Amino acid sequence: MSAFQNVIVGIDLNEETAGRLLERACQLAEPAHIEVIHACDHLHHQHQDYVHCAFESSEELDAAVIREADQFLNSVCEPMGIQQRKVLDGRTATVLHDYATNHADLVVIGSHGRHGLEAFFGSTSNEVVHGTPCDVLAVHLPPDDAGEMEAGGRYMRVLAAVDLSVEASQVMDHARRVADACGAELKLCHVSKHLQESGRKDDWKRLLEFAAGYGLAATDIHELAGRTAHAIHNLAEELHADLVVVGTHGKHGANLITGSTANAVLHGANCDELSVRIRPAA
Template sequence: MIIAGGGPIMSKTEGYQRIVVAVAIEVAAHPALRRAVNVAERTNGSVTMVHALKPSPLSPDTARAAVVERTRSELEALQAGQPRIRGLRLVDDRPWTALVDIADETDADLVVIGSFVHGQLRALLGTNSDRVLHQARRDILVVRSDAYNDAHPPRDYTHIVAATDLTDHGRAAVERAAGLADAFRARLTLLNVMAHFPEDRENETTITPENLDPQQFQQDLRTEALARLAVGLRHPDLARQVAITTESVAHGVADHAREVRADLIVIGSRGSYGLNRLLGDTADEIMHRVPCDLLIVRG
């Protein structure tokens, strides 16, 4: 059901104040860390770095201590000269799931992970990830690690696409996208993807009149709803797009991101905010398909 209203939406111009980022030492160029610092600079926030050592229960205590000290030195070198990085947490007794605990301890409003760490989390937690990370009630920015290197590090976002299903719970994501677009002075596009147009699934509030084409009627409804969102954001001329795909919503979002060369996609989360819910189902499929960073905003 399309229920996006036309009331004012106050952009979150305060930005992200407390950012926690997972730093994988072995990933060249450290794109997740660079992106976290970049966001902090634009939103006047601070960054806490987190690194989880690989477990090695058979290592002698002295050898393990040397690994801890060497890793801490590497992290401190990354921190040097970065005034936005104001915390460093080296985890030796827990895996990457400690990221959620530290986000809670620091009252973070954003968790940044690279796609490398995301892969480790999925492999590590499997179907138990929701149970373990059920309290991860934070926005999550997944940085497309393979899209950056030393020659092309993360820079200011220039084109942000807010993908919305036009329901009330998705308004938080649109609001956040608008705030970030202001902070980065980036273009913002509101996107709705209509997949597998279901003539037999029209609800009673949007039944197509007999003399109109059902797909065109539904597309017009969504276009009008996007226009109301733009007015609510106080940007009535904001770019808006209803994309039609014969595949999944994830395909539609990814295809549009490539077409317009977006460097950040913003989507909302539903229901429980465990990390596997945020990065599972449609969100997970989008993350694996989009050629850019993905911000998942809690509702």
């Protein structure tokens, strides 16, 4: 059973990180429905800048760069049975935004879970989550200096975080589909904003009713308090969740920085995050 029908994986030219992203993609879709993209943002440099290379023109240099990248893609894709791959010109986020518009229902990228200003202004994963017109799986990667990357394995425990709005079912539907595809446990949480106990009790009742529609027991449900992202991070650690599922409206600019739960959860999480693109009600 596949959770997604058409998956795009954006990778760099690092064998370890590429392997982790492709492994995750193959858990959620058949290899025949996965396409691997490497965005090459250093094409069209003047060939004279490369003093140690014998390129007679910028076009010849571009062709060599693309050829080297394509050879790398072939080396990591072929063992997994993935046949579709492309090297495209442009910034990673822009390339994935544009290509995903007509080609994908999921984009898979890597994320180092940055904090602070680096999260807002230096993160490709942040740019991809906010603007890509489909779901985005941000695969948590260890810091560059963390040494050899451990094997990822299959998803074992999926945590869906919902806000009890009419859009919550979109998040939960996708979380259920992923959990079923991976044979994982599914847990549900909501962060209550009510200060009064009566309000929190009302939220708990609504959460129970919502969860019952997905066959979840009370032991699978968690009502939280406090700052949303912080509370979700703590619960994910406590449950040993390896995937958190949240909704996103694809906000930009100031709204992205101040108003996006998906962004806040992404930067600071120690596990993967699936950002579900919320669709307007028909």
